[in-house]
Amino acid sequence: MNRFDYVKPATVAEAIAAAAAPGAAYLASGTNLLDLMKGNVVRPARLVDITGLKELTRIETSGNGDVRIGALVRNADLAYDASFAKDFPAVAEALLSGASAQLRNAATVGGNLLQRTRCAYFYDTASACNKRTAGSGCDARDGENSQHAVLGWSEACIATNPSDFCVPLTAFDAIVEIEGPAGRREVSLDALHLLPGRTPERETVLVPGEMIVAVRLPAAARAFAGHARYLKVRERNSYAFAVVSTAAGLVIENGSIREARLALGGVAAKPWRAREAETLLAGQAADARAFERAADAALRDAKPSGDNAYKIPLARQLIVRALQAAMQGTPARMPALPASPFSSVPGVLHDA
Numbered sequence: 001m002n003r004f005d006y007v008k009p010a011t012v013a014e015a016i017a018a019a020a021a022p023g024a025a026y027l028a029s030g031t032n033l034l035d036l037m038k039g040n041v042v043r044p045a046r047l048v049d050i051t052g053l054k055e056l057t058r059i060e061t062s063g064n065g066d067v068r069i070g071a072l073v074r075n076a077d078l079a080y081d082a083s084f085a086k087d088f089p090a091v092a093e094a095l096l097s098g099a100s101a102q103l104r105n106a107a108t109v110g111g112n113l114l115q116r117t118r119c120a121y122f123y124d125t126a127s128a129c130n131k132r133t134a135g136s137g138c139d140a141r142d143g144e145n146s147q148h149a150v151l152g153w154s155e156a157c158i159a160t161n162p163s164d165f166c167v168p169l170t171a172f173d174a175i176v177e178i179e180g181p182a183g184r185r186e187v188s189l190d191a192l193h194l195l196p197g198r199t200p201e202r203e204t205v206l207v208p209g210e211m212i213v214a215v216r217l218p219a220a221a222r223a224f225a226g227h228a229r230y231l232k233v234r235e236r237n238s239y240a241f242a243v244v245s246t247a248a249g250l251v252i253e254n255g256s257i258r259e260a261r262l263a264l265g266g267v268a269a270k271p272w273r274a275r276e277a278e279t280l281l282a283g284q285a286a287d288a289r290a291f292e293r294a295a296d297a298a299l300r301d302a303k304p305s306g307d308n309a310y311k312i313p314l315a316r317q318l319i320v321r322a323l324q325a326a327m328q329g330t331p332a333r334m335p336a337l338p339a340s341p342f343s344s345v346p347g348v349l350h351d352a
């Protein structure tokens with residue numbers, strides 16, 4: 001591990017000033033960043049520890065009904081906030097399906113949004129990786145790539161974004177509040193992460209020194225609360241990243257879909273919003289035929305980037321399953337195995 005400066009500012013303004021130093025990185029709970037540093041994958045010259053910024057630890061409802069979640073709110077605290085989980089159940093389900101209880105107790109909202117890919121070659125400094133070292137090549141292209149992307153990938157990089165939380169956030173039009181050396185700005189969650197193209201080393205629209213201060217869920221997203229699910233296929237039912245995941249939300253009136261939201265995880269370098277599928281669903285009867293057409297539309301551009309062709313029919317099946325589960329209605333309590341497609345066993349429920 002390289003030598004680095006460590007500072008712990010007391011205000012957002014001080015943190016942004018401290019992060020203006022070349023090679024600085026914000027440190028939240030460090031559950032991803034410290035692992036990367038210990039493996040020499042990243043070598044920040046300065047750590048700006050933001051965990052003392054109490055103003056970023058609040059969950060607030062504004063006058064217009066939007067919910068503003070500070071960047072330092074812990075993943076577990078957000079998921080177990082009863083009012084939040086009632087209004088945005090698919091987001092709570094996604095959070096509770098991520099990592100382990102210990103990690104969720106530590107991990108922050110901002111850190112979850114900006115966690116790095118889990119491509120094994122990115123973590124192995126003996127491998128060529130365009131994301132870690134621009135222009136060095138991509139050992140995943142001809143390597144072990146069964147978990148890699150099937151949408152939006154490029155010859156330069158086929159990695160996926162590992163976040164569960166970001167998938168329903170994208171589906172429900174979350175906004176990311178950013179502060180940096182040039183002031184304050186907002187971007188949609190959908191616009192935060194970039195596809196790799198020729199520059200996979202550039203993963204988000206953030207510029208050096210910019211900090212995520214909050215994420216906002218619009219009041220309108222509550223309309224989906226009665227019919228919203230997040231389903232995640234993983235190799236174990238706990239403590240495993242998504243192979244493929246889906247967030248689905250429906251507004252149903254007289255058996256017809258008035259509005260739909262759909263996003264996928266584990267398939268691309270960013271959480272993948274399936275807008276064409278949403279448009280196809282609107283106005284249709286909420287039945288298997290409509291769900292299958294939507295799944296086909298969501299995956300029309302999908303293509304394997306290696307040994308991962310299986311992800312395409314898997315994602316198609318999961319979309320249909322998530323839409324069916326959403327149509328049946330959000331469970332009154334969180335399933336015992338949140339987000340598992342196998343968790344709808346009666347009698348294994350616990351309070352969210």
Ligand SMILES: Cc1cc2nc3c(=O)[nH]c(=O)nc-3n(C[C@H](O)[C@H](O)[C@H](O)COP(=O)(O)OP(=O)(O)OC[C@H]3O[C@@H](n4cnc5c(N)ncnc54)[C@H](O)[C@@H]3O)c2cc1C
Nearest residue numbers: 028029030031032033098099107108110111112114164212
């Ligand atoms: C074993 C294991 C299993 C996991 N499984 C899952 C899983 O199934 N699903 C899932 O979604 N996640 C999973 N995770 C990832 C976990 O959710 C992330 O490590 C965690 O959310 C990161 O939060 P943090 O606060 O620790 O961030 P840190 O590690 O402190 O930071 C992560 C990155 O974000 C930057 N950063 C942090 N906060 C800010 C901010 N406010 N503004 C700007 N930059 C910032 C840091 O500089 C760093 O680059 C797993 C992690 C581990 C170790």
Ligand code: SF4
Nearest residue numbers: 119129130138157158
């Ligand atoms: S897929 Fe992306 S992250 Fe993985 S080795 Fe290739 S360039 Fe690096």
